[in-house]
Amino acid sequence: xxxxxxxxxxxxxxxxxxxxxxxxxxxxxxxxxxxxxxxxxxxxxxxxxxxxxxxxxxxxxxxxxxxxxxxxxxxxxxxxxxxxxxxxxxxxxxxxxxxxxxxxxxxxxxxxxxxxxxxxxxxxxxxxxxxxxxxxxxxxxxxxxxxxxxxxxxxxxxxxxxxxxxxxxxxxxxxxxxxxxxxxxxxxxxxxxxxxxxxxxxxxxxxxxxxxxxxxxxxxxxxxxxxxxxxxxxxxxxxxxxxxxxxxxxxxxxxxxxxxxxxxxxxxxxxxxxxxxxxxxxxxxxxxxxxxxxxxxxxxxxxxxxxxxxxxxxxxxxxxxxxxxxxxxxxxxxxxxxxxxxxxxxxxxxxxxxxxxxxx
Ligand code: IPM
Ligand code: MG
Numbered sequence: 438x439x440x441x442x443x444x445x446x447x448x449x450x451x452x453x454x455x456x457x458x459x460x461x462x463x464x465x466x467x468x469x470x471x472x473x474x475x476x477x478x479x480x481x482x483x484x485x486x487x488x489x490x491x492x493x494x495x496x497x498x499x500x501x502x503x504x505x506x507x508x509x510x511x512x513x514x515x516x517x518x519x520x521x522x523x524x525x526x527x528x529x530x531x532x533x534x535x536x537x538x539x540x541x542x543x544x545x546x547x548x549x550x551x552x553x554x555x556x557x558x559x560x561x562x563x564x565x566x567x568x569x570x571x572x573x574x575x576x577x578x579x580x581x582x583x584x585x586x587x588x589x590x591x592x593x594x595x596x597x598x599x600x601x602x603x604x605x606x607x608x609x610x611x612x613x614x615x616x617x618x619x620x621x622x623x624x625x626x627x628x629x630x631x632x633x634x635x636x637x638x639x640x641x642x643x644x645x646x647x648x649x650x651x652x653x654x655x656x657x658x659x660x661x662x663x664x665x666x667x668x669x670x671x672x673x674x675x676x677x678x679x680x681x682x683x684x685x686x687x688x689x690x691x692x693x694x695x696x697x698x699x700x701x702x703x704x705x706x707x708x709x710x711x712x713x714x715x716x717x718x719x720x721x722x723x724x725x726x727x728x729x730x731x732x733x734x735x736x737x738x739x740x741x742x743x744x745x746x747x748x749x750x751x752x753x754x755x756x757x758x759x760x761x762x763x764x765x766x767x768x769x770x771x772x773x774x775x776x777x778x779x780x781x782x783x784x785x786x787x788x789x790x791x792x793x794x795x796x797x
Pocket of ligand 2: 688
């Protein structure tokens with residue numbers, strides 16, 4: 438098959454880890470006889486430096502003209518980088534939110550699983566880690582607090598800021614459907630996370646998720662309050678199969694979930710719309726502190742490339758080959774610094790990428 442892939446390397450460790458993900462894609466293309474054509478695009482801080490804005494119409498159009506988008510990470514050090522002297526809508530993150538919205542990527546899939554090889558790197562108690570876990574966080578990505586109206590103004594002489602958490606029933610319904618659909622391909626269990634004891638938006642969320650669940654009698658549904666979910670993630674992560682939640686809760690809980698896998702450098706993500714099109718990026722950030730040092734863990738980016746093959750190209754065997762190559766490389770004891778443990782071999786970002794590509 439011939440496929441067009443838009444590549445947004447971005448800022449910080451983005452260029453390093455995406456280079457390694459492309460190695461894995463090329464290895465899969467060679468092994469299975471495909472042709473992938475890459476278009477390099479700017480977004481985030483690097484786009485601000487060149488174009489004065491974090492996201493251009495050209496980048497959006499080029500993404501739309503591709504079959505899928507592979508992304509690294511965007512943004513810099515928020516206290517020192519000049520990008521953060523710009524107004525909020527001109528900063529790197531505005532580019533990421535803009536592209537999610539422009540491409541209609543409402544469903545963000547963040548699979549978190551504990552590789553047995555990394556149980557040493559898991560910060561949980563041994564008896565919890567030994568049970569293992571394999572969950573998928575389905576985060577709503579184009580609504581809620583991130584896209585509601587916001588403003589800062591003076592009210593009664595006091596500087597006052599407001600952000601709006603807004604959802605309509607359609608936005609909730611379509612993400613709930615995605616959650617139930619993927620649950621069917623997994624262990625048939627959905628836990629919907631909300632704050633229905635306080636928020637109206639959560640009460641509507643719960644009502645619509647219950648309605649959707651009627652069409653999926655084979656999938657078990659439970660509701661969980663977000664504060665409890667934060668606790669359950671470290672107390673008993675094995676209870677989660679598919680967790681579906683709104684944008685902000687998903688942002689926070691997915692960082693927490695990533696940490697119990699050993700490192701945020703292990704966590705891929707797929708952001709999908711109603712079609713096969715998607716944007717694939719590691720769940721972690723741009724890690725400006727280690728950028729350019731060839732130290733970053735490229736595995737999240739490589740696993741994101743595997744998700745791209747699976748979800749956008751329907752290349753199941755190819756995706757399996759990439760994921761198995763990651764497992765094999767870990768089995769053989771290779772580790773980047775973030776997941777290093779005694780007796781293993783410390784490798785750089787590019788070495789890890791080459792080792793994995795060789796095993797595809
Ligand atoms: C993520 C990131 C982004 C988000 C930031 C960079 C805007 O934290 O993808 O989780 O909050 O969605
Ligand atoms: Mg986040």
